[in-house]
Amino acid sequence: MIHSFSEENYLKTIYLLGSGGNKISPTAIADALQNNPASVIDMLKKLTDKKLIIYDKKKGARLTASGIKAAIEIVRKHRLWEVFLLEKLGYKWDEIHSIAEQLEHIGNPELADRLEKFLGFPDYDPHGDPIPKADGKIADAFKTMLGEVETGKQYSVVAVKDTSAAFLNYLQKLGIGIGSRIKVIEKIPFDGSLIVQIGKNLNTTISNKFAENVLVG
Amino acid sequence: MIHSFSEENYLKTIYLLGSGGNKISPTAIADALQNNPASVIDMLKKLTDKKLIIYDKKKGARLTASGIKAAIEIVRKHRLWEVFLLEKLGYKWDEIHSIAEQLEHIGNPELADRLEKFLGFPDYDPHGDPIPKADGKIADAFKTMLGEVETGKQYSVVAVKDTSAAFLNYLQKLGIGIGSRIKVIEKIPFDGSLIVQIGKNLNTTISNKFAENVLVG
DNA sequence: AAATAAAATTAGGTGTGTCTAATATAAATT
DNA sequence: AATTTATATTAGACACACCTAATTTTATTT
Secondary structure, three states, X not given: OOOOHHHHHHHHHHHHHHOOOOOEOHHHHHHHHOOOHHHHHHHHHHHHXXXXXXXXXOOEEEEXXXXXXXXXXXXXXXXXXXXXXXXXXXXXXXXXXXXXXXXXXXXXXXXXXXXXXXXXXXXXXXXXXXXXXXXXXXXXXXXXXXXXXXXXXXXEEEEEOOOXXXXXXXXXHHOOOOOOEEEEEEEOOXXXXXXXXXXXXXXXXXXXXXXXXXXXX | OOOOHHHHHHXXXXXXXXXXXXXXXXXXXXXXXXXXXHHHHHHHHHHXXXXXXXXXXXXXXXXXXXXXXXXXXXXHHHHHXXXXXXXXXXXXXXXXXXXXXXXXXXXXXXXXXXXXXHOOOOOEOOOXXXXXXXXXXXXXXXXXXXXHOOOOOEEXXXXXXXXXXXXXXXXXXXXXXXXXXXXXXXXXXXXXXXXXXXOOEEEEEEOHHHHOOXXXX
């Protein structure tokens, strides 16, 4: 089954809104898609006809099995392309999302699998979101903040939350990137500062605020 | 200036048809695009309004300076993505074109340059067509058939023409891929067969037909 | 419960890019 | 040159995905 660019965006949006457990209303979708509830209703009808969703005014929109399958494929491609853009093309964290929103719609049956292999089967994208596997299985969202990990244990940086230039520059200065090995040596109770070990560099002190923006696993 | 997916396809088509030196008529474009001359006329009007082409019934369609610039950008992206798909994702020669037709429309100002750098600034795509540089400069089409080269001189395989499974399997069996070093030792006048040296393997005999489908430089 | 506010829906319309069918123009053949 | 054939063009229509404005339904206040 082939879906249009636009249909794919609706499926993805419904899927992502659904993970929050909330009711997926036309207004919620319109809000996410930055368009009009009337447009959403039109598309909900079309997706219902194609048996990709079930829509009920009370319960909102819910994906059918084939709708979930299609949505996960798109999310999978999106997150794989994000890894590619960051790791291979050197884009910054805050630039990859919008490009991946285009790339996720490229259609070829083998593309996701080949890309995944080329990237070394990454489990998480640079924002810390799990990359669905070819069979549709998805790991738990991996979102442990550096500020919350156990002292003395070795972790890998899997993603960052802030995308400001100031933050990214500071990351670079500290020599932290995705995949960097990091260990919290000591937590300072007074202000939540952390004394950490980054790779081989011993005893770097970082602020609480900084630690909240680094996701590790 | 941002152009639609469809406009980009017209610009690219006009550009590629133009390289043959022929008059670019609405029917020729419709033929290349597999659509209707009436649709083409509509689009020619739009492209004329946008000053991307000049259309004259007698002379056909011709790209303006800005039209050429836009077209070359698309061709550049197409050919870079083809290299990526072949070399990095391991697609076969005959699979990459249709995927690149989609990828060429991904819009981001830095994408072509970053991709080009990642691929090591390739000069030709896997079909032997030159990849336009960032400044729009394009090398001569590189299309010397193995059957026409000088005896005794070392060449590199830059592309292949045939895309059949039979041909590609045979290529693999002979140990020939893009970048393979090849030297013609002797040409047999009777049937045009060639005795060649592939890499370190001495004295492999290949047919005339085979040699016509291997492009070297 | 009535009034008000918010959300869902319908009706009708728009731009884009396509189409078919009809007509006009140009080219080729006799 | 007249006829036939091919090409170019116009006119009108359609699917897609969106829009605004009006209406209905549902939820929230009072």
